[in-house]
Amino acid sequence: MHAAVRRASLLTRSLHTTAPVMGRFALNHTMLRVKDAKQSLDFYQNVLGMELSASLVTDLLEKFELTQDPFVPHAVHESPGSDFTNYFLAFPEEGKENLSKEEKAERKFKREGVLELCHNWGTESDPEFKGYSNGNEEPGRGFGHIALSCEDVEAECARLTDLGVQFKKRPEEGRMRHIAFIYDPDRYWIELVPSGGKKGEKGM
Amino acid sequence: MHAAVRRASLLTRSLHTTAPVMGRFALNHTMLRVKDAKQSLDFYQNVLGMELSASLVTDLLEKFELTQDPFVPHAVHESPGSDFTNYFLAFPEEGKENLSKEEKAERKFKREGVLELCHNWGTESDPEFKGYSNGNEEPGRGFGHIALSCEDVEAECARLTDLGVQFKKRPEEGRMRHIAFIYDPDRYWIELVPSGGKKGEKGM
Structure with a gap:
């Protein structure tokens, strides 16, 4: 089925469904x-x-x-x-x-x-x-990463550096200074994000 | 570094780390x-x-x-x-x-x-x-699936069937009758598991 047709079909049907267990x-x-x-x-x-x-x-x-x-x-x-x-x-x-x-x-x-x-x-x-495949290169691109949130990304990164963990991106690298990416043993990416959002930016 | 050496290194170091922000x-x-x-x-x-x-x-x-x-x-x-x-x-x-x-x-x-x-x-x-790649075939095998838990897998599957959702595994197929797998629009696998565990089996 063509994607647009299939989508319309799903939408139309969902509008007619009482969906008693949806949302649980x-x-x-x-x-x-x-x-x-x-x-x-x-x-x-x-x-x-x-x-x-x-x-x-x-x-x-x-x-x-x-x-x-x-x-x-x-x-x-x-x-x-x-x-x-x-x-x-x-x-x-x-x-x-x-x-x-x-x-x-x-x-x-x-x-x-x-x-x-x-x-x-x-x-x-x-x-x-x-x-x-860690999902971020061809062939096999699809899955991206999991993300862990924590209070203080920089303090965590200092501790992880001390433990010999490998970084894809340290907080001080690139444009997004509030996040980091580490590798797990299979080279899956793990993002570290501040649980309080980006410092100094409203709504983040 | 050899994997075993690296692992021992990580373990030894982590034992010596106060890890003030670990666990948050x-x-x-x-x-x-x-x-x-x-x-x-x-x-x-x-x-x-x-x-x-x-x-x-x-x-x-x-x-x-x-x-x-x-x-x-x-x-x-x-x-x-x-x-x-x-x-x-x-x-x-x-x-x-x-x-x-x-x-x-x-x-x-x-x-x-x-x-x-x-x-x-x-x-x-x-x-x-x-x-x-949905991660479950070569090349690109790695990521498996996300899993959604719900109270009544069979009732959800009936509703999803009515909506035209494609199944990889219906509850009545295979050996594990309490779970199902559906496909999302990119063919990623989504497992449906009962939030109360497997019926009739203690500890599941």
């Missing part, structure tokens, strides 16, 4: 494939401070009474016959920092801001594996 | 490039129910006293010399559904669950443009 969505998570789960979990947990949530992985670890070491992809199947592991990470939610483990587990598919890292087993040690 | 991050947004802003905004607003937030676009529209029609990329520059427009969309936040326009604007870089759609002008009418 939450943007729960973004999924990225990673080459090396250990390296990525180190980065997102220890460098950025995300928490590995009660997840499919930890649920399965408990179910099979395995060690709580999350680095045992060879021992845990996401589902029968699968050869990947998904890790769900998130920052503590504003106003919900002190939830119990049970309350966090209960909220994990209700909340926003979750990052799912999908590790297809073996890529970390496969010399033939070429790595994933 | 929020996963603010995910950025995807889209071919046709009109079509994508129709889909994310009218089909899925996201709201176009006070954004760079609307800020600039106000600044230059332009019409509030968001479909005027030819008239608005994100910044001098740029030829793209970014649209920021989000669902109303749980417990914050009735915020004023000013309160929403104030929260836009503090909150989680924002989707940024980047439209590079002209792709919508360029016969040479091949479209973006």
Whole structure:
């Protein structure tokens, strides 16, 4: 169907739909494939401070009474016959920092801001594996980045520099001095934006 | 640097870092490039129910006293010399559904669950443009999907089917009967997951 026709069709129909459950969505998570789960979990947990949530992985670890070491992809199947592991990470939610483990587990598919890292087993040690596309070059352009907001971008960048994190754009580079871009271990871009907006500019 | 050495280096250093601002991050947004802003905004607003937030676009529209029609990329520059427009969309936040326009604007870089759609002008009418990679095939594999949670996946799927939305996986297909995958106008995957977890399975 021609795009314009299809669009008109969607619009017309949506106007005639009562849509009883519309608007109860939450943007729960973004999924990225990673080459090396250990390296990525180190980065997102220890460098950025995300928490590995009660997840499919930890649920399965408990179910099979395995060690709580999350680095045992060879021992845990996401589902029968699968050869990947998904890790769900998130920052503590504003106003919900002190939830119990049970309350966090209960909220994990209700909340926003979750990052799912999908590790297809073996890529970390496969010399033939070429790595994933970060989405910002051809071929493979499409996905851009995830963005983390924080109070003080410059202070974070100083800390990240000290940890050896690689920058695509430091705050002092380019025209937009209030933001930065770092690379994660798979070279995905992560934007750092001030949670209070751009200093000195109304409405930003 | 060898990956293992680099990882050890990061870990050792992070243990020695006081990290004063660590943990105040929020996963603010995910950025995807889209071919046709009109079509994508129709889909994310009218089909899925996201709201176009006070954004760079609307800020600039106000600044230059332009019409509030968001479909005027030819008239608005994100910044001098740029030829793209970014649209920021989000669902109303749980417990914050009735915020004023000013309160929403104030929260836009503090909150989680924002989707940024980047439209590079002209792709919508360029016969040479091949479209973006959705990240799930070679070349360009990397990004996977975004996921929306909702109370009743089956009811949403019925409504989306009625609207002519294309499915990658309906709930009744495959092994995982509690989730679905739809396509957005650029063929990005959108997972639909139940906010209450998988029915009948503890801990999911």
